[in-house]
Amino acid sequence: MTGTLRIVGLGPGAEGLITPDAQAAIDAATDIVGYIPYVKRIAPRPGLTLHASDNRVEMDRAAHALSMTAEGKHVVVVSSGDPGVFAMAAAIFEALEGRPDWQALDIEVLPGITAMLAAAARIGAPLGHDFAAINLSDNLKPWEEVTRRLRHAARGGFAMAFYNPRSKSRPHQFGEALAVLKEELPGSVPIFFARAVTTPDEAIRTVTLDEAKPEMADMRTVVLVGTAATRAVGRFHYTPRSVPEAGV
Amino acid sequence: MTGTLRIVGLGPGAEGLITPDAQAAIDAATDIVGYIPYVKRIAPRPGLTLHASDNRVEMDRAAHALSMTAEGKHVVVVSSGDPGVFAMAAAIFEALEGRPDWQALDIEVLPGITAMLAAAARIGAPLGHDFAAINLSDNLKPWEEVTRRLRHAARGGFAMAFYNPRSKSRPHQFGEALAVLKEELPGSVPIFFARAVTTPDEAIRTVTLDEAKPEMADMRTVVLVGTAATRAVGRFHYTPRSVPEAGV
Numbered sequence: 001m002t003g004t005l006r007i008v009g010l011g012p013g014a015e016g017l018i019t020p021d022a023q024a025a026i027d028a029a030t031d032i033v034g035y036i037p038y039v040k041r042i043a044p045r046p047g048l049t050l051h052a053s054d055n056r057v058e059m060d061r062a063a064h065a066l067s068m069t070a071e072g073k074h075v076v077v078v079s080s081g082d083p084g085v086f087a088m089a090a091a092i093f094e095a096l097e098g099r100p101d102w103q104a105l106d107i108e109v110l111p112g113i114t115a116m117l118a119a120a121a122r123i124g125a126p127l128g129h130d131f132a133a134i135n136l137s138d139n140l141k142p143w144e145e146v147t148r149r150l151r152h153a154a155r156g157g158f159a160m161a162f163y164n165p166r167s168k169s170r171p172h173q174f175g176e177a178l179a180v181l182k183e184e185l186p187g188s189v190p191i192f193f194a195r196a197v198t199t200p201d202e203a204i205r206t207v208t209l210d211e212a213k214p215e216m217a218d219m220r221t222v223v224l225v226g227t228a229a230t231r232a233v234g235r236f237h238y239t240p241r242s243v244p245e246a247g248v
Numbered sequence: 249m250t251g252t253l254r255i256v257g258l259g260p261g262a263e264g265l266i267t268p269d270a271q272a273a274i275d276a277a278t279d280i281v282g283y284i285p286y287v288k289r290i291a292p293r294p295g296l297t298l299h300a301s302d303n304r305v306e307m308d309r310a311a312h313a314l315s316m317t318a319e320g321k322h323v324v325v326v327s328s329g330d331p332g333v334f335a336m337a338a339a340i341f342e343a344l345e346g347r348p349d350w351q352a353l354d355i356e357v358l359p360g361i362t363a364m365l366a367a368a369a370r371i372g373a374p375l376g377h378d379f380a381a382i383n384l385s386d387n388l389k390p391w392e393e394v395t396r397r398l399r400h401a402a403r404g405g406f407a408m409a410f411y412n413p414r415s416k417s418r419p420h421q422f423g424e425a426l427a428v429l430k431e432e433l434p435g436s437v438p439i440f441f442a443r444a445v446t447t448p449d450e451a452i453r454t455v456t457l458d459e460a461k462p463e464m465a466d467m468r469t470v471v472l473v474g475t476a477a478t479r480a481v482g483r484f485h486y487t488p489r490s491v492p493e494a495g496v
Contacts, residue, residue: 011267014269015268016267016268016269016272017267017268017269017359018267018268019259019264019265019266019267019361020263020264020265020266020268021262021264021265024264058489082365082369083369083373084365084368084369084373084374084375084376085365085375086376086377086489089369089372089373089376089486090373090376090377090486090487090488090489091489092373093372093373093376093481093484093486094481094486094488094489096481096482096484097481100482103481103482103483104482107484108369109368109369109370109372109373110369111265111361111365111366111368111369112361112365113267113359113360113361114365117330117332117333117359117360117362118359120332120357120359121330121331121332121337121356121357121358121359122357124337124341124357125331125332125337125338125340125341125357126332127332127333127381128332128334128337128338128341129334129338129383129389130380130381130382130383130397131380131381132378132379132380132381132401132404132406133375133378133379133380133381134378135377135378140489140490140491141377141490141491142491145405145491148404148405149378149404149405149406151404152400152401152403152404152406153380153400153404153406155400156380156396156397156399156400156401156404157393157396157397158380158397158400158401233341233342233344233345233351234344234348234351234352235351236341236344236355238337238338238341238342239338240338240342241306241334241338241339241342241388242388242389243388243389243390243393
């Protein structure tokens with residue numbers, strides 16, 4: 001029996017945003033591996049084993065999934081959103097390094113609707129022009145590298161999406177990130193706090209950069225930052241496709 | 249009869265990547281509006297009128313969709329990928345400006361799998377860390393603004409995805425973009441030319457920045473650019489989640 005590993009994105013939360021390809025992989029699986037709240041989204045059924053693990057054990061989880069695949073199981077690793085955006089795909093490939101036996105396995109990544117795009121859709125089109133996606137967590141990179149990237153994104157005129165803006169173990173960094181943005185961008189730039197998008201807990205709050213406060217974000221929030229050109233039209237906000245000759 | 253406007257992303261091409269929400273909107277539509285090749289992806293049926301239009305008429309198309317919605321039709325505007333990523337959503341909101349009557353219409357954006365994430369999934373996880381999405385077309389922004397953004401993205405250590413890298417009417421810009429990247433990044437950085445991802449015409453080519461040539465891209469190609477840290481593992485490439493203390 002030849003195992004398979006599918007690294008699947010479940011989208012932001014709504015059933016209607018799970019792709020048919022992702023659903024088919026889940027339906028064919030013998031084993032589901034992932035972070036506890038994502039595994040909870042999978043319906044139990046006979047013949048399917050659910051392996052839920054805690055946060056911050058990505059490498060153990062990746063090795064476990066690969067090891068079961070090598071044993072012939074049909075393994076699906078689930079992430080919220082898209083598996084390639086600050087999620088499990090990179091961890092799986094990291095775990096493949098130095099294991100040529102595992103590298104020959106039947107592995108595929110199946111994309112999903114990532115949180116920033118689901119949030120943008122609710123807001124209008126705030127990422128309607130060039131944008132940068134930044135993981136604000138400094139668990140795996142120096143905080144100075146995060147702020148350096150924020151400055152380049154702001155100076156480049158990019159709209160931005162922040163993943164993992166704030167958690168219990170990192171309560172202060174997001175305030176520092178906002179302070180950096182306030183140095184680089186007009187205070188009138190709109191910021192969107194999109195929490196639990198497309199779930200029953202969804203809450204979207206729009207403020208200006210001047211009004212933004214760290215406690216508006218938590219670990220279920222994706223934060224979108226407009227550019228100086230982002231504007232309201234009716235109940236929506238969008239970033240125009242055009243950039244005038246003078247630049248932003 | 250109250251009209252509805254749904255701004256829908258069809259994903260990159262594969263049927264299995266069209267979300268159930270997008271399919272439901274298409275199934276409920278009376279009118280489909282979009283660029284010719286995207287409207288071709290919609291199956292004709294009685295009661296459904298297909299309105300296909302040429303490229304570069306986004307504002308006419310947006311006004312037409314809004315006008316039919318105001319008449320009570322159930323209109324779906326289709327884009328490839330995600331409608332909020334260099335696609336029709338921003339054009340619709342632009343067309344809403346100065347039309348308070350249209351702003352009260354029932355309008356929703358439904359996200360889709362955008363090309364860069366489908367391409368990344370095929371490659372491994374090249375966007376596995378912070379990344380920037382850049383529209384290389386200078387139809388609506390000065391070319392100098394494009395190159396300025398390329399430099400900020402490169403200096404910030406972002407992986408990159410380029411949409412609209414090259415077309416018949418803009419044959420030279422992509423070569424200039426590659427020249428800018430060669431000034432800013434090591435020549436060993438991997439570049440991925442992902443053409444017609446998830447369609448029968450799919451072709452993915454991986455080269456180094458030193459080897460990259462403008463003619464490797466056409467208007468159906470999304471180009472992904474790794475960082476200095478992006479590396480191969482087996483048949484995949486990925487950008488590690490970690491950034492060492494010294495920075496990239």
